[in-house]
Amino acid sequence: MAATTEVLTPLSSEELRTMDAYWRACNYLSAGMIYLRANPLLREPLKPEHIKNRLLGHWGSDPGQSFVWVHMNRLIRKYDLTVMYISGPGHGAPATLANCYLEGYYSEIYPDKSRDEAGMLKFFRQFSFPGGIGSHCTPETPGSIHEGGELGYSISHAYGAAFDNPDLIVTVVVGDGEAETGPLATSWHSNKFLNPIRDGAVLPVLHLNGYKIANPTILARIPHEELDPLLMGYGHKAYFVEGDDPSAMHQKMASTLEQCILEIRSLQQHARSTGDTTRPRWPMIVLRSPKGWTGPKEVDGHKVEDFWRAHQVPVLDPATNKRSLKIVEDWMRSYKPEEPFRYAPHVCQPAREWRSAAQGARSAGLSQLCRQSEGTGSDLCSTDRRARALSRRGHAP
Numbered sequence: 001m002a003a004t005t006e007v008l009t010p011l012s013s014e015e016l017r018t019m020d021a022y023w024r025a026c027n028y029l030s031a032g033m034i035y036l037r038a039n040p041l042l043r044e045p046l047k048p049e050h051i052k053n054r055l056l057g058h059w060g061s062d063p064g065q066s067f068v069w070v071h072m073n074r075l076i077r078k079y080d081l082t083v084m085y086i087s088g089p090g091h092g093a094p095a096t097l098a099n100c101y102l103e104g105y106y107s108e109i110y111p112d113k114s115r116d117e118a119g120m121l122k123f124f125r126q127f128s129f130p131g132g133i134g135s136h137c138t139p140e141t142p143g144s145i146h147e148g149g150e151l152g153y154s155i156s157h158a159y160g161a162a163f164d165n166p167d168l169i170v171t172v173v174v175g176d177g178e179a180e181t182g183p184l185a186t187s188w189h190s191n192k193f194l195n196p197i198r199d200g201a202v203l204p205v206l207h208l209n210g211y212k213i214a215n216p217t218i219l220a221r222i223p224h225e226e227l228d229p230l231l232m233g234y235g236h237k238a239y240f241v242e243g244d245d246p247s248a249m250h251q252k253m254a255s256t257l258e259q260c261i262l263e264i265r266s267l268q269q270h271a272r273s274t275g276d277t278t279r280p281r282w283p284m285i286v287l288r289s290p291k292g293w294t295g296p297k298e299v300d301g302h303k304v305e306d307f308w309r310a311h312q313v314p315v316l317d318p319a320t321n322k323r324s325l326k327i328v329e330d331w332m333r334s335y336k337p338e339e340p341f342r343y344a345p346h347v348c349q350p351a352r353e354w355r356s357a358a359q360g361a362r363s364a365g366l367s368q369l370c371r372q373s374e375g376t377g378s379d380l381c382s383t384d385r386r387a388r389a390l391s392r393r394g395h396a397p
């Protein structure tokens with residue numbers, strides 16, 4: 001039997017609204033990186049000349065990864081956690097980059113990619129462009145210890161980070177395709193080497209979005225009655241978060257992730273107060289969400305969301321096909337970028353202004369934007385400085 005969580009609606013309506021706004025902002029930025037070379041805030045109707053000449057990048061993995069990130073941020077703030085995020089499907093670099101940018105961290109390292117309209121445009125244009133940055137997570141990604149490009153090492157790197165770091169929790173997203181590689185399949189057993197007194201903890205999030213490039217994945221296809229005991233055999237108590245309705249999924253994820261964090265703390269507390277190092281059954285999450293979640297559902301009658309077509313560029317010819325252009329525009333506007341960004345006075349505001357407005361606050365990143373945008377996301381879009389400084393983003397294709 002899968003583990004269950006008791007509190008199913010832990011988020012207030014305001015928290016839900018702001019977390020969703022942050023997540024939509026991430027998804028907007030991810031799509032923007034893949035598509036736009038002009039008009040970054042969609043101030044004017046999308047035209048062919050706003051579209052990049054060569055479309056590259058991976059969309060399918062991004063919404064699920066950003067979903068994990070925003071939910072982890074809520075708990076970092078709530079419990080003052082020290083957390084590192086490692087991205088197994090590091091081909092989904094737009095998710096990691098979008099979060100770094102929204103938190104403000106990206107602009108600290110690369111000041112020309114500032115948190116204003118001009119900076120956002122540079123941020124989009126550099127993506128997967130010669131002389132810019134890779135379409136996978138690369139060492140240039142701030143805080144990166146885990147490169148995208150070769151699947152299979154996320155869990156090993158997560159444990160490497162957790163060993164001898166008793167305060168650290170490493171959240172590691174594992175792609176269901178990545179999980180089929182030899183290195184990943186064996187690395188689940190790394191928990192056998194984790195000392196609950198001396199080491200930190202690893203919280204795997206197995207992302208069952210159903211596909212690896214153009215093929216279905218095994219772990220997404222085997223029945224629950226087989227998957228759950230398999231993960232138990234790997235040493236985990238698995239919590240399942242499954243669905244596609246964003247509001248319901250936010251509540252489920254918030255509740256489940258919090259349960260996992262509390263359980264990790266309680267297991268550590270027990271070991272550290274009694275000296276009992278018997279191997280605990282560490283919690284983990286199985287996140288079953290559609291590949292390319294919230295992206296275009298269909299293009300020219302072909303299924304895209306929740307299908308292999310969402311893996312990379314979901315709409316292939318918007319620069320030359322009016323119908324495709326409209327699909328991309330409708331898709332990007334569906335994130336209501338005017339809400340999280342509040343066009344004029346916020347993202348577009350000179351970076352110095354919002355920085356100084358937020359002086360004295362320890363938190364950084366979208367929180368400042370949010371504070372000025374009537375609270376959109378202010379309570380949860382930011383990690384505090386300590387958590388951010390210690391967080392490391394990692395990646396694989």
Ligand SMILES: Cc1ncc(C[n+]2csc(CCOP(=O)(O)OP(=O)(O)O)c2C)c(N)n1
Binds near residue numbers: 089152175311
């Ligand atoms: C070792 C290795 N084999 C193959 C690939 C090619 N590849 C790139 S992305 C991908 C699919 C990954 O699927 P999944 O882990 O489920 O990530 P998702 O995009 O679905 O989140 C593959 C096989 C690779 N990058 N590394």
Ligand SMILES: [Mg+2]
Binds near residue numbers: 176177207208209210
């Ligand atoms: Mg997958």
